[in-house]
Amino acid sequence: MSSPFQYAPAPESRSIVDIAPSYGLFIDGEFVDGTGEPFKTVNPATEEVLTEISAGSAADVDRAVAAARRAFTRVWGPMRPADRGKYLFRIARILQERAREFAVLESLDNGKPIRESRDVDIPLAAAHFFYHAGWADKLDFAGLGANPRPLGVAGQVIPWNFPMLMLAWKVAPALATGNTVVLKPAETTPLTALLFAEVCRQADLPPGVVNIVTGAGETGRAVVEHGDVDKVAFTGSTEVGRSIARAVAGTRKSLTLELGGKAANIVFDDAPIDQAVEGIVQGIFFNQGHVCCAGSRLLVQENIHDEVIASLQRRIGTLRVGDPLDKNTDIGAINSHLQLERIRELADAGEAEGAHRWQPACELPDRGYWFPPTVFTDVSPAHRIAREEVFGPVLSVLTFRTPDEAVAKANNTTFGLSAGIWTEKGSRILKIANQLRAGVVWANTFNKFDPTSPFGGYKQSGYGREGGRHGLTGYLKGAAQ
Numbered sequence: 001m002s003s004p005f006q007y008a009p010a011p012e013s014r015s016i017v018d019i020a021p022s023y024g025l026f027i028d029g030e031f032v033d034g035t036g037e038p039f040k041t042v043n044p045a046t047e048e049v050l051t052e053i054s055a056g057s058a059a060d061v062d063r064a065v066a067a068a069r070r071a072f073t074r075v076w077g078p079m080r081p082a083d084r085g086k087y088l089f090r091i092a093r094i095l096q097e098r099a100r101e102f103a104v105l106e107s108l109d110n111g112k113p114i115r116e117s118r119d120v121d122i123p124l125a126a127a128h129f130f131y132h133a134g135w136a137d138k139l140d141f142a143g144l145g146a147n148p149r150p151l152g153v154a155g156q157v158i159p160w161n162f163p164m165l166m167l168a169w170k171v172a173p174a175l176a177t178g179n180t181v182v183l184k185p186a187e188t189t190p191l192t193a194l195l196f197a198e199v200c201r202q203a204d205l206p207p208g209v210v211n212i213v214t215g216a217g218e219t220g221r222a223v224v225e226h227g228d229v230d231k232v233a234f235t236g237s238t239e240v241g242r243s244i245a246r247a248v249a250g251t252r253k254s255l256t257l258e259l260g261g262k263a264a265n266i267v268f269d270d271a272p273i274d275q276a277v278e279g280i281v282q283g284i285f286f287n288q289g290h291v292c293c294a295g296s297r298l299l300v301q302e303n304i305h306d307e308v309i310a311s312l313q314r315r316i317g318t319l320r321v322g323d324p325l326d327k328n329t330d331i332g333a334i335n336s337h338l339q340l341e342r343i344r345e346l347a348d349a350g351e352a353e354g355a356h357r358w359q360p361a362c363e364l365p366d367r368g369y370w371f372p373p374t375v376f377t378d379v380s381p382a383h384r385i386a387r388e389e390v391f392g393p394v395l396s397v398l399t400f401r402t403p404d405e406a407v408a409k410a411n412n413t414t415f416g417l418s419a420g421i422w423t424e425k426g427s428r429i430l431k432i433a434n435q436l437r438a439g440v441v442w443a444n445t446f447n448k449f450d451p452t453s454p455f456g457g458y459k460q461s462g463y464g465r466e467g468g469r470h471g472l473t474g475y476l477k478g479a480a481q
């Protein structure tokens, strides 16, 4: 379709961020050098090296845990809950004040579009701190038992897809409930966690309450396996989650696992098609599909299949793929070369197994890691792309005839994190939602997040909940659910 409007880029300036040539670990309120082999973090949209990062060894993790323990026993544990709340409110306000800086840094280090880091990741991270700040002095009245007590030191490990938001999901509830933390960000996206360390200093948070230990998987393992950690909270792959569950079994540690997903997004023939198409796009292409709860399996009622696919393809043709710092960009860069390889491998398997691949005509930048939005039709439930998490902008389309068949296909997965239902009938929403084995079910919308709402999975998607009143229980001793 020809348009009277010419496209012009609207790049966000990166001058607001100040990236140092190298970064240390944040332990006991100070930046210190790690004793592991330093590593580099790159901008996945350009492959430009952004800076060098210290790697934490087991000895560094030990120092961080000791600092967290001291802070827990001497300062944070005994502190009046209302005063803890004040620190959290202060952190939340600073995150809002510095939101643009956080958003640009997140897009540079992760590759996600600035529109998303600016409008979703960072505002939601601040919202998590505001929400939990409010709980700090009300835990006795939260219906979680008479006198819920903190567990102690929390060891937390997070992935690269929502670096700052995952930090907020972990740190805010831990601090609000009186715990101290040692957090390991993902190797490819450590920068916003290090900026957060600066925010902790700006907020005068007592030293040792938050410690950030950067590094690769081995550093994460040292955090999880440390003998003086009382609570382990992990978000990441099912594979690593399983090894953590094994490592923690038989210890006194409490464990929360937020793992992968393969969500069904179910579209019935009475759904408003245009809205559903927006929801399908949002469900799978938000954050390049690097979303554990992405609507990666589209289940569409057979009689509207062709209409939905035609409309979906038209809409995908209008998506802009490219520079994450351009405010017009819908789909940014794939976070790492490794992830790009995984996506390519699974997409190739889709074709080899007989599904039909469709991609819009779209120009990809020469440098950096890119994958175009992709739709597979003629997918059967046995195909790898219908069963395995792609964690990229790849949608698998399956069909169904009856509601019962939709439910059976939706539940035919080893995961159970989220699902979506598109229909005009409220009664159908309630009935189907009750039958879906998924932690979160969205109706006539998708990928909506709120700190007041618990999030978590069934089956291989993990256990425990984050967010809401339920999320507090994972950080409290003797808390009734």
Ligand code: NAP
Residues within 6 Å of the ligand: 157, 158, 159, 160, 161, 162, 184, 185, 186, 187, 188, 215, 216, 217, 218, 219, 220, 221, 222, 224, 235, 236, 237, 238, 240, 241, 243, 244, 257, 258, 259, 260, 261, 291, 292, 293, 389, 391, 417, 461, 462
């Ligand atoms: P991953 O390999 O499991 O990594 C997650 C984190 O664990 C990273 O910080 C990683 O360090 C660290 N790690 C790796 N091996 C470890 C070990 N043996 N012990 C302790 N920590 C270890 O996952 P990913 O590939 O980065 O992330 C994508 C996965 O996360 C997807 O499967 C997705 O579904 C899941 N996810 C789930 C949620 C949720 O809320 N349920 C949210 C986001 C992502 P490195 O960075 O150095 O590898």
Ligand code: MG
Residues within 6 Å of the ligand: 041, 042, 043, 044, 108, 109, 110, 188, 189, 190
């Ligand atoms: Mg990076």
